[in-house]
Amino acid sequence: MNAPFHKPLELELSEPPIMPSSRADTAASIEDAVDVLQRTFGYQAFRFHQEGIIGSLLAGKDVLALMPTGGGKSLCYQIPALLRPGTGIVVSPLIALMQDQVDALNVLGLNAAYLNSTLSWPEMCAVHDQLRAGELDVLYVAPERLVQDRTLEMLEEIEIALFAIDEAHCVSQWGHDFRPEYRQLRCLAGRFPNTPRIALTATADEKTRDEIVSELSLEASKRFVASFDRPNLKYAISESGSISAREKLWRFINAEHPEDAGIIYCLSRKSVEDTAEWLCGKGRTALAYHAGLPTDTRRDVQQRFLSEDGLIVVATIAFGMGIDKPDVRFVGHLNLPKSIEAYYQETGRAGRDGEPANCWLAYGLQDVLQQRQWIERSDGADAHKKVQREKLDALIGLAEMVGCRRQALLSYFGETRSEPCGNCDNCIDPPERTDATVLAQKALSAVYRSGQRFGVSYVIDILLGKPEERIIKNGHDRLKVFGLGSEMDATSWRGLFRQLASAGYLTADDEGFGTLQLTDKARPLLRGETSFEMRKAKPGDRKSRSSSKKKSSAATTIAATLSETDKALFDALKAVRLELARTASVPPYVICHDKTLAELAHARPSSTDDLSDITGLGASKIKKYGSALLEAIASNT
Numbered sequence: 293m294n295a296p297f298h299k300p301l302e303l304e305l306s307e308p309p310i311m312p313s314s315r316a317d318t319a320a321s322i323e324d325a326v327d328v329l330q331r332t333f334g335y336q337a338f339r340f341h342q343e344g345i346i347g348s349l350l351a352g353k354d355v356l357a358l359m360p361t362g363g364g365k366s367l368c369y370q371i372p373a374l375l376r377p378g379t380g381i382v383v384s385p386l387i388a389l390m391q392d393q394v395d396a397l398n399v400l401g402l403n404a405a406y407l408n409s410t411l412s413w414p415e416m417c418a419v420h421d422q423l424r425a426g427e428l429d430v431l432y433v434a435p436e437r438l439v440q441d442r443t444l445e446m447l448e449e450i451e452i453a454l455f456a457i458d459e460a461h462c463v464s465q466w467g468h469d470f471r472p473e474y475r476q477l478r479c480l481a482g483r484f485p486n487t488p489r490i491a492l493t494a495t496a497d498e499k500t501r502d503e504i505v506s507e508l509s510l511e512a513s514k515r516f517v518a519s520f521d522r523p524n525l526k527y528a529i530s531e532s533g534s535i536s537a538r539e540k541l542w543r544f545i546n547a548e549h550p551e552d553a554g555i556i557y558c559l560s561r562k563s564v565e566d567t568a569e570w571l572c573g574k575g576r577t578a579l580a581y582h583a584g585l586p587t588d589t590r591r592d593v594q595q596r597f598l599s600e601d602g603l604i605v606v607a608t609i610a611f612g613m614g615i616d617k618p619d620v621r622f623v624g625h626l627n628l629p630k631s632i633e634a635y636y637q638e639t640g641r642a643g644r645d646g647e648p649a650n651c652w653l654a655y656g657l658q659d660v661l662q663q664r665q666w667i668e669r670s671d672g673a674d675a676h677k678k679v680q681r682e683k684l685d686a687l688i689g690l691a692e693m694v695g696c697r698r699q700a701l702l703s704y705f706g707e708t709r710s711e712p713c714g715n716c717d718n719c720i721d722p723p724e725r726t727d728a729t730v731l732a733q734k735a736l737s738a739v740y741r742s743g744q745r746f747g748v749s750y751v752i753d754i755l756l757g758k759p760e761e762r763i764i765k766n767g768h769d770r771l772k773v774f775g776l777g778s779e780m781d782a783t784s785w786r787g788l789f790r791q792l793a794s795a796g797y798l799t800a801d802d803e804g805f806g807t808l809q810l811t812d813k814a815r816p817l818l819r820g821e822t823s824f825e826m827r828k829a830k831p832g833d834r835k836s837r838s839s840s841k842k843k844s845s846a847a848t849t850i851a852a853t854l855s856e857t858d859k860a861l862f863d864a865l866k867a868v869r870l871e872l873a874r875t876a877s878v879p880p881y882v883i884c885h886d887k888t889l890a891e892l893a894h895a896r897p898s899s900t901d902d903l904s905d906i907t908g909l910g911a912s913k914i915k916k917y918g919s920a921l922l923e924a925i926a927s928n929t
């Protein structure tokens with residue numbers, strides 16, 4: 293389809309933002325902030341703590357804001373930066389994101405720029421000039437740049453609206469992203485005592501929070517702590533079972549995300565490459581990303597992920613930091629992550645735009661055995677191994693549980709949620725538990741009696757009484773347990789073995805051959821002194837597909853909520869957006885989000901006036917893109 297717009301679009305850097313008229317003379321009020329929210333950003337109302345945070349900054353108070361990813365942190369400092377006299381200085385460690393953030397603000401009609409090591413000398417001088425002339429609403433600065441004397445002296449000469457310290461957990465040595473330069477940001481308190489500062493982070497734990505406060509001298513700040521719940525994310529964890537995890541993944545993607553962008557995490561570089569190739573063979577555009585690829589290739593993958601629609605990136609954990617794409621509709625895991633923190637962080641890259649997104653994980657016995665083995669074999673100190681063991685066990689607990697996963701996830705982060713969520717697999721399709729003490733005894737005794745020298749397939753063959761050559765040669769067809777397990781099929785036995793390993797009754801040998809061995813915990817169970825409950829496999833985990841259609845997901849993507857004709861227009865609008873994005877050299881989501889397109893496709897506005905009722909379309913975007921969007925609607929109706 294040809295995009296129906298006439299003149300090429302440019303980012304008009306000098307266009308003034310839409311502001312309430314009273315700027316600078318009197319302190320701006322929260323009503324002014326609502327006005328900017330609606331007119332400039334095109335959003336109806338503030339979310340969660342945004343209003344309180346913005347109010348505090350407008351009143352000149354310091355703020356500490358803890359909000360989950362996608363919670364809407366940027367608006368918290370962008371709006372006060374616009375409303376207070378002077379430039380808002382935003383400190384961010386993610387240099388790769390600055391261009392994107394600046395583009396997004398420019399598209400909204402604001403004057404924004406950044407200072408970091410990627411700028412050439414003349415480019416830097418130009419930014420300095422703009423800053424001195426008071427032309428910038430927002431300036432993004434890398435921390436190491438900000439704390440240079442030169443920069444600080446320059447800032448002392450100009451008017452500053454506020455300092456926003458993004459990713460503030462980087463100041464913490466406990467956290468995972470410690471950046472020594474962040475500690476020097478403490479000097480801002482002394483050098484700019486009258487400028488409000490806001491520290492923002494999506495990392496919750498209390499140790500980190502306390503360190504942010506003390507390291508950045510934020511003792512007097514107002515604190516805003518949002519729930520870490522991401523209600524739009526649907527969590528589902530299942531076992532690989534008889535279908536390979538990959539096959540299962542494909543069914544999931546094909547059924548729920550046939551056109552959506554997503555990220556799939558694998559543990560090894562090889563499986564990253566194989567999976568990407570496999571998905572390409574299925575007709576999807578899938579790109580591999582891992583630390584072993586050349587820098588250029590990696591940059592290219594990132595760029596394509598941001599700028600193309602519906603791309604899948606298959607990656608090791610190396611992919612994600614600094615990926616701010618709001619419309620990632622699913623995150624899949626083909627292996628167990630290392631901890632609940634890692635799971636939360638990786639799944640958190642889905643659905644930043646607040647629209648429904650899926651977090652899908654499949655794992656099997658090998659995952660459990662392998663992760664445990666890696667910890668034991670690593671050469672860290674014992675205390676460190678202990679922590680890692682506990683973290684992995686917490687994650688396995690989450691994977692094997694029968695209750696609401698969101699409740700468990702939040703409780704791990706210290707939040708209580710009284711009701712089950714209704715948006716996780718266990719809530720939607722509750723799994724059953726049954727007493728499996730006798731089955732577990734059979735399984736453990738088959739391992740024991742065959743000498744703890746074999747892998748799971750061999751042991752299952754014994755239980756099923758399969759007269760395999762190797763079994764007969766070893767004389768294992770004469771064991772008491774031979775053929776004693778015919779009440780379950782191989783898949784169910786595998787599931788039971790995984791659960792026994794998860795619960796710590798079984799481990800793998802040290803040599804890495806996947807040989808099963810009993811732990812001390814197994815003894816009382818074998819003797820019948822303890823019992824064992826198992827989670828029943830769901831029909832969907834089995835090879836037969838008969839009942840797998842039963843309940844589909846509660847998370848429907850935006851496109852799925854549209855009627856067939858609206859969907860056609862939605863697709864046409866998507867093509868227009870892509871064209872607009874290419875012309876402006878920005879990612880499509882900087883032009884507008886899917887939600888905006890969906891609203892357009894449904895409401896079919898016919899005039900510029902009507903456009904302002906659509907979420908995400910502020911005055912500047914309407915001016916720039918309104919006619920192209922209206923034309924697309926007119927010619928597709």
Ligand code: ADP
Nearest residue numbers: 335337338339361362363364365366367644645
């Ligand atoms: P964070 O930095 O906390 O991860 P962002 O600031 O990127 O989150 O915001 C996430 C998304 O939510 C963005 O697309 C943003 O435009 C949108 N958003 C923020 N505040 C609102 C609001 N009040 N109403 C509607 N959308 C909002």
Ligand code: ZN
Nearest residue numbers: 696713716719
């Ligand atoms: Zn739930």
